[in-house]
Amino acid sequence: MSAPNSTTPQLSIDDLSPYHYVPSELVCVIFVSLFAIATLAHTWAAIKYRLWWLIPTVTLAGFGEIVGWAGRLWSSVNVLSANAFLTHSIDLAFALADSRIFLTCDIVALVVQGAGGGIAASANTQAGSNLGGNIMLGGIIFQLIALICFVSLATEFFIRFIKDRPVRGQSSLSNDSFTTITNSRPWDHRLKLMSGAMVFITVVIFIRSIYRTAELADGWNGTIISTQIYFDLFDGAMIVLAMYTLLFFHPGRFLFSEPALEEMIKLESNTGSSTRQSLIKSL
Structure with missing residues (x-):
């Protein structure tokens, strides 16, 4: 029997891993648990406050994080599993989304990333991996640009709201659709806390987007x-912070006053969502 060739390189498990390391099982369990708790809590809150738009946005994003980190947990047990890495790569591309225009941008960006x-x-070749990486990078850059536009417009809105300087001017706001602007809500403590939470959430998502772009x-x-x-x-910690911040400073509790919220839920159950829209305008 001939002696083994000492010059033949011996590949370690880290060299074979698509991550270039073995994901920590403990860390994966912690993140799966945190996202599961947050997702269940957000689902309950969305039902309680009748804020149904939170289900296809925050709840769905939380579910994607659970599946993605479950795939990463799977990889911690079997790091060479292609299905585990595929689950991790696709589902963790998804993050929180907001508003009609920016929700559309998020959907486009997330589909491209996925x-x-x-x-x-x-991919079985380096060229295929590079192609997929470049497509993901394009989706992330598009999402980052959309986020920058959102931050810019949101900043302008808050400045105009605080200074009571609407874009169209007070004299031109005769249409009923502008009732919430002409009779704006006072900048009270609850609204300040809610706004501060939204700013913090935007910052952590922005940090996550910059990281994914650089990555x-x-x-x-x-x-x-x-x-x-x-x-x-x-990545993981930023989305955890975003989801739990939104949970603690939930719009169902901070955006509406308690009497108005109770009346809104009661009227909606009796007459439908059109009454809710009228009540929201009066807040």
Whole structure:
């Protein structure tokens, strides 16, 4: 029997792993648990306050995080499983979404990211992985640009709201659709807390978007994507902070006063959603 060739390189499990490391099982369990708790709580709150738009946005995003981190947990047990990495790559591309225009932008960006993640995770060649990575990068950059536009417009809105300087001017707001602007709600303590929470959520999502952009721009073999702590902190932890901040400063409790909220729920159950819209205008 001949002696083994000492010059033949021996590949470690980290070299074979698509992550370039083995995901920590404990960290994955913690994140799956945190997202599961937050998702259930958001679903309950959406039902309680009749804020149904939170289900296809926040609740769905939370479910995507659960599945993505479950795939990562699967990888911690079997790091060479292609299906586990595919689950991780596609589902963790999804994050929180907001508003009609920006929700549409998010959907487009997330579909592109999901498609890129699927191509990269199932690729058998470096060229295929690079193609999927570039598609994901394009979706993330598009999402980051949309987020920057959202932040700019939101900043202008808050400045005009605080200074009571609407875009159309007070004299031109005779239509009923502008009732909430002409009779604006006072900048009370509850509204300040809610607004501060929204600012914080936007910041952490912005941090996460910058991280994902830098991660993919650095390449599949780059230092950023190969460092586990970066992903845990700048991806997982950022979305955890966003979901729990929105839960603690829930719009059902902070955006509406308690009497108005109770009346809104009661009237909606009796007469339908059209009454709710009229009541919201009067707040």
